Amino acid sequence: MNNSGGDVRDVVIVGSGPAGLTAAIYAARANLRPLVIEGGAPNLPGGQLMITSDVENFPGFAEGILGPELMEQMRNQAARVGAEFLTENVSDVDFSRRPFHLKTDGEREFDANTVIITTGASAKWLGLPSETALYGKGVSACATCDGFFFRGREVVVVGGGDTALEEANYLARMASKVTVVHRRDTLRASQIMQKRAFDNPKIEFAWNSVIKEIKDVGVGKVTGVVLHDLKTDETRLLPTDGVFIAIGHSPNTKLFAGQLQMDENGYIITTPGRPLTSVPGVFAAGDVQDTLYKQAVTAAGSGCMAAMEAERYLEELEDEH
Numbered sequence: 026m027n028n029s030g031g032d033v034r035d036v037v038i039v040g041s042g043p044a045g046l047t048a049a050i051y052a053a054r055a056n057l058r059p060l061v062i063e064g065g066a067p068n069l070p071g072g073q074l075m076i077t078s079d080v081e082n083f084p085g086f087a088e089g090i091l092g093p094e095l096m097e098q099m100r101n102q103a104a105r106v107g108a109e110f111l112t113e114n115v116s117d118v119d120f121s122r123r124p125f126h127l128k129t130d131g132e133r134e135f136d137a138n139t140v141i142i143t144t145g146a147s148a149k150w151l152g153l154p155s156e157t158a159l160y161g162k163g164v165s166a167c168a169t170c171d172g173f174f175f176r177g178r179e180v181v182v183v184g185g186g187d188t189a190l191e192e193a194n195y196l197a198r199m200a201s202k203v204t205v206v207h208r209r210d211t212l213r214a215s216q217i218m219q220k221r222a223f224d225n226p227k228i229e230f231a232w233n234s235v236i237k238e239i240k241d242v243g244v245g246k247v248t249g250v251v252l253h254d255l256k257t258d259e260t261r262l263l264p265t266d267g268v269f270i271a272i273g274h275s276p277n278t279k280l281f282a283g284q285l286q287m288d289e290n291g292y293i294i295t296t297p298g299r300p301l302t303s304v305p306g307v308f309a310a311g312d313v314q315d316t317l318y319k320q321a322v323t324a325a326g327s328g329c330m331a332a333m334e335a336e337r338y339l340e341e342l343e344d345e346h
């Protein structure tokens with residue numbers, strides 16, 4: 026591995042979801058020897074698809090594919106065409122100097138002519154003390170990881186988007202009953218996901234409701250949720266064995282605070298239609314800069330764009346010298 030003071034890497038990719046790995050495939054095939062700093066514990070290389078079950082909307086898989094399998098294929102493809110991988114987390118970046126400088130939590134340092142940021146987004150939490158206390162004791166944000174534990178039992182899913190309904194549908198395969206708790210009376214999820222959930226006899230809805238508290242911290246496991254009906258102002262206890270939080274995501278951009286322009290929610294601002302950030306030579310692709318589509322296939326597409334932009338930028342850099 027190149028440490029600071031040694032060779033300057035042409036392309037360093039931070040993150041290893043569909044955006045990062047597609048950028049790696051394109052950069053490697055352009056002979057740019059990309060280094061993918063793919064993330065290590067507590068992060069999961071591969072990103073959000075590693076905690077997704079069936080992926081039915083990624084083109085090329087007529088029968089669908091499991092999220093982790095799709096990511097393994099992408100990683101193997103990137104490695105086969107020459108991408109290098111480092112299973113560590115980037116802990117510090119300096120985009121104010123050229124070449125750019127990156128440090129990892131494994132005490133490695135790299136200089137890079139271009140950086141492609143594909144750090145994605147992470148699940149949001151409700152922020153209740155009981156949610157934190159019962160995390161891993163019946164509270165989860167990943168049905169495919171933890172659904173198995175709720176075979177024949179009752180669970181609650183919080184949220185009204187595609188993630189919530191996907192989790193609900195998945196959990197309904199094993200749970201005896203799934204109650205989707207949503208703060209409004211209409212869902213944000215796509216029509217096809219809504220129809221699937223409405224048609225599933227195991228799935229019920231608690232409309233206009235929010236969770237005030239998850240019971241029972243004293244017992245050390247989930248026994249129910251205290252629901253507040255926002256329309257009637259009534260409060261009731263809904264007994265349940267598990268609570269799955271599926272209320273969206275926030276971008277993983279803390280590392281870049283003060284270095285790149287971001288919007289009020291922390292998403293990296295890119296030039297419309299292009300993966301250019303506020304710093305020339307630093308590119309962003311995938312969910313870390315996408316407030317609109319957030320799909321694996323759009324992330325992959327923007328990763329391709331970022332690699333092509335990096336290649337063009339490097340050519341210009343060479344012309345200058």
Ligand code: NDP
Pocket residue numbers: 082150151183184185186187188189191208209212213215235271272273274317318319320
């Ligand atoms: P979304 O932002 O689409 O939905 C979040 C949901 O959680 C909303 O219904 C929102 O309510 C609710 N919510 C947010 N904050 C809170 C809170 N504090 N308390 C209670 N409820 C809250 O996120 P998703 O993760 O569902 O989806 C993200 C993107 O990924 C979307 O573009 C989606 O289409 C896509 N996706 C696609 C899938 C597929 O095609 N198979 C699968 C999963 C995701 P409200 O509606 O009132 O704002």
